[in-house]
Amino acid sequence: MEAIGRALEAILPADRIKTRLIDILSYAADAGFYHLEPKAVVQPVGEDEVKALFRFSHQHRIPLTFRAAGTSLSGQSVTDGILADLSRHWQSMKIENDGATVRVQPGITGGIVNARLRQFGKKIGPDPASINSAMMGGILSNNASGMCCGVSKNSYHTVQFIRFILPNGLTFTTENPDDYQRFREQCAELYDTLLQLRDEVRNNEQVRERIRAKYRTKNTVGYSVNALVDFDDPLDILAHLLIGAEGTLGFISEAVMRTVPDYPEKSTGLLYFPDIHTACEAIVPLTESGAEAVELMDRASLRSVEHLPGIPELVKTLPEPAAALLVEYQGNTQEELKAKKEKFLAVSGAISLIVPPSFTENPVEQAYLWKIRKGMFPSVGAVRQSGTTVILEDIAVPVARLGDAILDLQVLFGKYGYENAIIFGHAKDGNIHFVVTQAFDTPAEIQRYDGFIREVVQLIAGKYDGALKAEHGTGRNMAPFVETEWGPGIYEVMKTLKSAIDPENLLNPGVLINADKEAHIRNLKELPRVEEEVDKCMECGFCEYKCPSRELTLTPRRRIVVRRALVKLKHENRKQDYRQLLKEYQYDGLDTCAVDGLCAVACPVDINTGMLVKRLRRENHSGFANKVALQVAKNFNFVSKAVWVGLKAGSAVNAVFGDHAMTGLTKGMRKVVPAMPLWSPHLKPSSWKPSPAATVAEGDGPRVVYFPSCINRIMGGSEKGKRTSPILSLPCPAKRAFPSYNPTISVVIAADRSIPPKATAPPTRIP
Known part of the structure; x- marks a missing residue:
């Protein structure tokens, strides 16, 4: 690790190269259930450093993977090579054309982009549930969609221009007309390959129509080969192949995205049905009436949240086969909403409902209805057995066959013992998610998951000709089954694309294209039992954007990852590594945590990492130190005034003896009392004085x-x-x-x- 770090110093400053044990282990996890330890973590600034990383990767034959937020679920942002963290220095965005377009870099979150677009009545098309923590690099590279996005508003269809760097170090942008000719001249072999593949696909009617049909529904399995059908020029084809490529073909440094309306008026309702088939029969009428969101929830998913405060009593009394649809209409005016609802209500009499449909325009009530839907995933995570991980899979099938597919999935849950499995999802698109809890600590458990996922593949790709991944990306999880879904012909096209663009196979290898037919059960993440707060954590990363110390040391997710790593090192009797990690954790994990609890606001399972750190600090302190802290808390008014007086006195000393007098004085005192804080020239006493409100x-x-x-x-x-x-x-x-x-x-x-x-x-x- 240290040798790689020294070599990397030739292209990056040392403070942006992370090779300590705590850095390697804390970045070894993302939101998925795979674990790979990087050789180094780097934080590049600007395209020149990215190009240098490509050269370094080729020169030293070390894989390179780019990560934004790490909220991906299929193992696409972990590596045993060099991990390039984009979350700190790629956060630029610019709203253009009065909000019609927005220019973004990969390190800014989708939530921030939408917050700044809101004043224009706009938002980006993709609306993943993780949008507050997911960054634009991942949203683009996974071709993210979401609840209201459908197919037409995903990243692929709403991107206008893309600026990218290829593994050979060349940069192109579809925004510059001159780059089209330059690409032809500087990448002649790749240009010809793209032309050849385009013509092969278009001239084969069966293949062309197969691709068309697969992308009428959500699909993130394999490369976006619809680019070969949708675009003529090789540069446009390549740019759109990068969308959904999961960082395996190039680096997207900037994108200009077309925005979509963020409608001011909304009407939301929760509709109850006697069974799943009846609920699915309502999907088409709801969609045709103009519903923006139609979210399906099976009885098991409703049961997982029926204990929450405020849940309607009706939910608790629903029959076993029951299901529900959360429906939302959106528009510019209340008149638009009324027209859409009336269109559905006119045909709703032919649909069997447990109670008549009811909608609300009250924002508080709407937020609560969405809380029911969004609370299902964390509800399973919160009650799962310690040592197990939450696996959130997503598939898509034709809407007309959705009910049958759900019943078949429920049979598989029973066969493989997933008793707490739930199903919910974006019914309008035939896209559903299912959640199971799984341990990977024994060969039998791994074999159980392997058998289950293989039967899911045969069910969805075989019987229903659906998509094995509708939103979450192929990653390592579905890489062995891309050929199963697409067939050998189109899979060969995908392999040709990868080898033509990344001939050395050093850019995020093993993701999306993988010859290992058991890649989905390799490098599985262990979740050893540690303590209550840690055991609940799913390592999703939703907390990270809230953390004040995220750009200084560790985030809440990485603090918990390290806690698990400490237990693992102890069990493996790796005493030296354990002591080193424990020493590094003192500052990074404990001393620099703000303990403000903001992480709990965004955590799906309500983990307050600040409370955990407070407890660990208390346990690390002596009884005398804890007593002193308690007295400070009880007499905080006096202490705060005393500190203010001390600051005032220190400022006076500096005024008399020079600006650095207190710095020198406290340095001297620290030699005698190591805990003595150093004076900073930035310290200024407040001008506040006690006064009435x-x-x-x-x-x-x-x-x-x-x-x-x-x-x-x-x-x-x-x-x-x-x-x-x-x-x-x-x-x-x-x-x-x-x-x-x-x-x-x-x-x-x-x-x-x-x-x-x-x-x-x-x-x-x-x-």
Whole structure:
């Protein structure tokens, strides 16, 4: 590892090359259930460094894999080569053409892109459930879709221009007309190969129509060979082959995407049916009436959430074969919504429903209905047995045969002992997800999964001629079965594409194209039992974008991955590695955690890594230290004032003896008392003074009380002498945005020391 790190220093600065044991192990996991330890983790900045990494990979014969957020589920962002982390330095975005298009880099999350587009009434087409944590690099490379996306609004169909770097180090963009001729001249052999494959596919009617038919529904198995049918010029073909290629053909450094409307008006309803077949019969009428989302939930999935507070009592009394559809209409006006609903209601009498259909336009009630749907995956994860992982698979079949396919899947669940399996998904597209919990700690368990997945392949690809992966990408999980779904002819086209573009097979090898027919059961992730908080974690990475220390040391997911690694090293009696990892974990895992609990807000299974770290810190401290901490907490008003006075005194010393006087003094004291904190020239005492609450606005209705955090009250002073008011009472902006929201009072704990942030959703309600 150290030798590779030294070699990499020729092209990257040392602070962006990670080869410590804690870095290698914490990056060995993504959201999938595979585990590979990279030889080094690098954080490139700019295209020149990416090109240098390609050269390094070829020179040293080391595989190279690019990762954005690592929320992929099929093992496409782990490697035993060099892992290039894009999450820090590729976060640029620019809204263009009044929101009609948006220019993005791979390291910015889809949620942030949508938040900035909202003022234009727009959003990106792909809407994966992970959009708040998934980054654009993964959204593009996996051809992500989602609940309202369908086929027409996915990444492939909404990308306008792509800028990319090939493994040979050459950069092209479809935005520059001159690049089309330059590609022909500089990549003549690849150009001719793409032309040849295009013509072979188009001239074979059976193959051409096969491709057309497969992409009328969601499909992310193999390469996007529809590009050979949809586009004429080889550069356009190659650019669209990169969408859904899972980082195996090139590096997408920038993309311009066409946006879609973000409709302001929505109407949502949960419809109950006596059985799954009856529910599936309603899909086509709902789709034809204009429903944007039609989400299917089987009885087992409803049962997994029926214990949650506020769930309608009807859910608990549904018969065993029952099912439900969560339906949402969207439009620019209420009149549009009414017309769409009435179109469905006109034919709903011919469909058997347990209760008459009912819809709501109340945002709070709508959010709760979606919470039911989105709570199914985490509900299984939260109650699974320690040591097991949650496997979330997705398939697509023709809508007309969806009910039959679900019944067949349920038979397989029983055959292989997946008693808690649930089924839900995007029924409008014939796309369903199923969740099972699985351990990989014994040969028998691995054999069980292998047998199950092979029967699923035969069922979906054989009996139903469907897609083995509708949204989640091929990865390592379905790589052995790409040929099974597509047939040997089209699979040979895919292999030719890979060898022509990446002849050395060094770019994310083993993903998507893999000759090993057992690749899906290689390098499986172990989840040893550690402690309650850790055992619940699915390593999905949803928490990472909330973490204040994510760009300094570890994220909550990586903190938990390391906790598991420590247990594994201990069990394997690797004493030296255990001691080294434990030492590195002290700063990276414990000392730098903000313990603010923000990770729990985004965690599907409500893990508060901050509470875990607090407990570990307490256990690492002596009894005396814990008593001192308790007294500080009990007398925090006095302590905060004392710290403020200390800062004031330190600033006075610097004013008299020079700007670096306190730095030198604290360095000297630290030699005697190692725990003595060093003075920083950035420390400034706040200009805050205790004062009554300042009411800055009058009016009737709910109030927002704004409390600056303690760190701002003590160290929040600015050089311009602006004051931070300790308490501000403001009208509740959520009341204007959500008229039905009626809190008594709302509280915002703010880290900003100037103006309270604008509320975009109801703040926390305190009765």
